[in-house]
Amino acid sequence: MTQLQIHQIPVLNDNYIYLAHCPASGATAVVDPAVAEPVLAEAERLGWQITHILNTHHHGDHVGGNLEIKDATGCTIIGPAYDAERIPGIDVEVREGDQVTVGEAEAEVYFVPGHTRGHIAFWFADSDALFCGDTLFALGCGRLFEGTPPQMWQSLKKLRALPRTAKVYCAHEYTQANARFALSVEGNNSALKARAAEVDAARARGEPTVPSTLGEELDTNPFLRADDPDLAQALSISDGDPVQVFTEVRARKDVFRG
Numbered sequence: 001m002t003q004l005q006i007h008q009i010p011v012l013n014d015n016y017i018y019l020a021h022c023p024a025s026g027a028t029a030v031v032d033p034a035v036a037e038p039v040l041a042e043a044e045r046l047g048w049q050i051t052h053i054l055n056t057h058h059h060g061d062h063v064g065g066n067l068e069i070k071d072a073t074g075c076t077i078i079g080p081a082y083d084a085e086r087i088p089g090i091d092v093e094v095r096e097g098d099q100v101t102v103g104e105a106e107a108e109v110y111f112v113p114g115h116t117r118g119h120i121a122f123w124f125a126d127s128d129a130l131f132c133g134d135t136l137f138a139l140g141c142g143r144l145f146e147g148t149p150p151q152m153w154q155s156l157k158k159l160r161a162l163p164r165t166a167k168v169y170c171a172h173e174y175t176q177a178n179a180r181f182a183l184s185v186e187g188n189n190s191a192l193k194a195r196a197a198e199v200d201a202a203r204a205r206g207e208p209t210v211p212s213t214l215g216e217e218l219d220t221n222p223f224l225r226a227d228d229p230d231l232a233q234a235l236s237i238s239d240g241d242p243v244q245v246f247t248e249v250r251a252r253k254d255v256f257r258g
Helices: 037-046 066-073 081-086 149-160 175-185 190-204 214-220 229-234 242-255
Strands: 005-011 015-021 027-031 049-054 076-080 092-094 099-102 105-111 120-124 129-133 167-170
Touching: 005 037, 015 037, 015 129, 015 167, 027 037, 027 099, 037 049, 037 066, 049 066, 049 099, 076 081, 081 092, 105 149, 149 214, 149 242, 167 214, 175 190, 175 242, 190 214, 229 242
Parallel strands: 027 049, 049 076, 076 092, 129 167
Antiparallel strands: 005 015, 015 027, 099 105, 105 120, 120 129
8 A cells, every 4th residue: 555645736826736746666746737837846845756747637727837847857747538639748648447656656547527528537545535626626516618517417426436535636725615605505504514614714824625525525515415305405406306406506606706
């Protein structure tokens, strides 16, 4: 069993880039590098040699640093085969069920379209680490730029089947705004109310709210709970169809200004 050492780098307005380091081998992966300079600087400060880049999808705030980091380190860029033409510098194309190794650490690839048509996630079981890009957020999920509500619901169902102990290393610090929205659709959820207060306190102290655990998300994230009768009732959806519930929650979030 190889436990990754994971270092979080805040960049831009609300992005997170991750360095995932295998101490047994010295290999280090960069997950979704929006930019290069702070990544290279942090790796040098930590004494970690960058050997891989893992891209979840093609958006510029996830691949913008690819080529500069590759030029500086000679690393291998791994990304979705479903969207390879939009991943700068891609070397290895991966699909659902493929295995990715970073030194002695191994990840399974999940195909999770919805936010984009080719989105993937990386699940490092031995480290309880899920790198999910913009598919799943703390208390939220990504906008449907290229996919459909049924696609995204199926993608989220894949991720929620992982252990409750899984740490959700999503790519943005959206949690406080997501909590305000979640309360607007499910204000009677006591676990959600408690978590929203914790999030507000953490942000007031300048602390990140990411990673969360999948267990927290299962209890409080409305996008993961579209098949929960209580949520359907809160939305006045009588037949409780999960896709209909998810579609309604996503539509409300898209116009929420609270």
